Every structure is written in C-alpha cells, then in structure tokens.
Amino acid sequence: MTKTTEDRSELEVKPRRVFLKLLTALLGAIATAAIAIPGFGYLAAAVARRKEQPWISLGPVSAFPPGETRLKVIKPSDNPLAQPWDGITAQTGVYVRYLGRDESYQDQFNVFAINCTHLGCPVEWFPQSGLFMCPCHGGVYYENGDRASGPPPRGLYLCVWKVKQDANATEPHLFIQAPFLPTLQHTLTDKG
Numbered sequence: 001m002t003k004t005t006e007d008r009s010e011l012e013v014k015p016r017r018v019f020l021k022l023l024t025a026l027l028g029a030i031a032t033a034a035i036a037i038p039g040f041g042y043l044a045a046a047v048a049r050r051k052e053q054p055w056i057s058l059g060p061v062s063a064f065p066p067g068e069t070r071l072k073v074i075k076p077s078d079n080p081l082a083q084p085w086d087g088i089t090a091q092t093g094v095y096v097r098y099l100g101r102d103e104s105y106q107d108q109f110n111v112f113a114i115n116c117t118h119l120g121c122p123v124e125w126f127p128q129s130g131l132f133m134c135p136c137h138g139g140v141y142y143e144n145g146d147r148a149s150g151p152p153p154r155g156l157y158l159c160v161w162k163v164k165q166d167a168n169a170t171e172p173h174l175f176i177q178a179p180f181l182p183t184l185q186h187t188l189t190d191k192g
C-alpha cells in the first residue's frame, strides 16, 4: 500500500512534535533550576552559619595592655575560612581592646571586626584622638566601637571571643571565632 500525501506529512510532523516537547521540558527544567538553586544556596549558607566557626588564637592575654587598642592581622595562612583561590584577600584583621577584669576576676575584651559597617573598608585606629576612622567615606567610630559620624548605619561589629588556657601554653590565650564579613542580620554580638 502506498502512503498518501497526508500520511507522509504526518510522518514529517511527528519528530518535530517530539523535538518541541523535549525542548519545552528542557527549558522548563532549566527555569525551575534557575529559581530553585538560589533558594538552596540561601538555605545551605544559613546551615553553614549555624555551624560552629573555628577558633583562632590572637596570642597571650598579656599581649594586650589595659586601655589600649591593638590591631591583630590575620594572615591568609591563619584564616581557617580562606580558600586557595582567595590569595591576599583572605588577609583580615581585628582590633582588640583589653578592658581589664570584671568583679568576678574574668578578663574582658572588645574585639572589633576591622570592616567598616558601611561598605566594609578596613577602618584605622587613631590613638591620639581615640577614634576609628574609615578612609573610604569618612565614617568615624568611638573607641568602644559605637558609631560617631558619617555614613555607617551602626557601630563596629563585635567578634565572638573567649579566654582559654591551652594545654601547651604557660598563660591563657585570647581566641576569636574566625572572622568573616558579618551582615546586619548576623552581627556577631554573642559572646563565645
């Protein structure tokens, strides 16, 4: 039996229909993934934030004289959050101010993230004026980290810290949780 013209055109149209169906399914899958992946990323980041950050030593407590603010640079090799491709950008730092001992004889510190709370530039400490100043847009902070003036929306971020006697060390050391750029939603205000 010979095929009619109608049969032939039906045979030609069928593969095209299948192709279009597959193409529609593929585009649908890509669109779904494009919507879902950022959501998964957000959830994964939230879970990672909840995980305990590693602690790093800033040295013995005696290295921080009372009433002085000291910059501690954290080299990329000491930054547990550094990735091999980060290079020098993994270098960060904190400002440490020893506040002395409280009534229960416990050492007290303010450990500030170095990043300005405006857009993250590293702030600089000026002991003569007792102020932190940001070179980028003129943000100013008091020695206790409170915002003094300029565009920053709040004071400096406080890092989580603890004093611990290491098994090998002769005196207690100051530890902080590995610093990362905090956000207004996650402000590192809890003490460790």
Ligand code: FES
Pocket (backbone or CB within 6 Å): 116, 117, 118, 119, 120, 121, 134, 135, 136, 137, 138, 139, 150, 151, 152
């Ligand atoms: S980044 Fe510090 S004032 Fe803008």
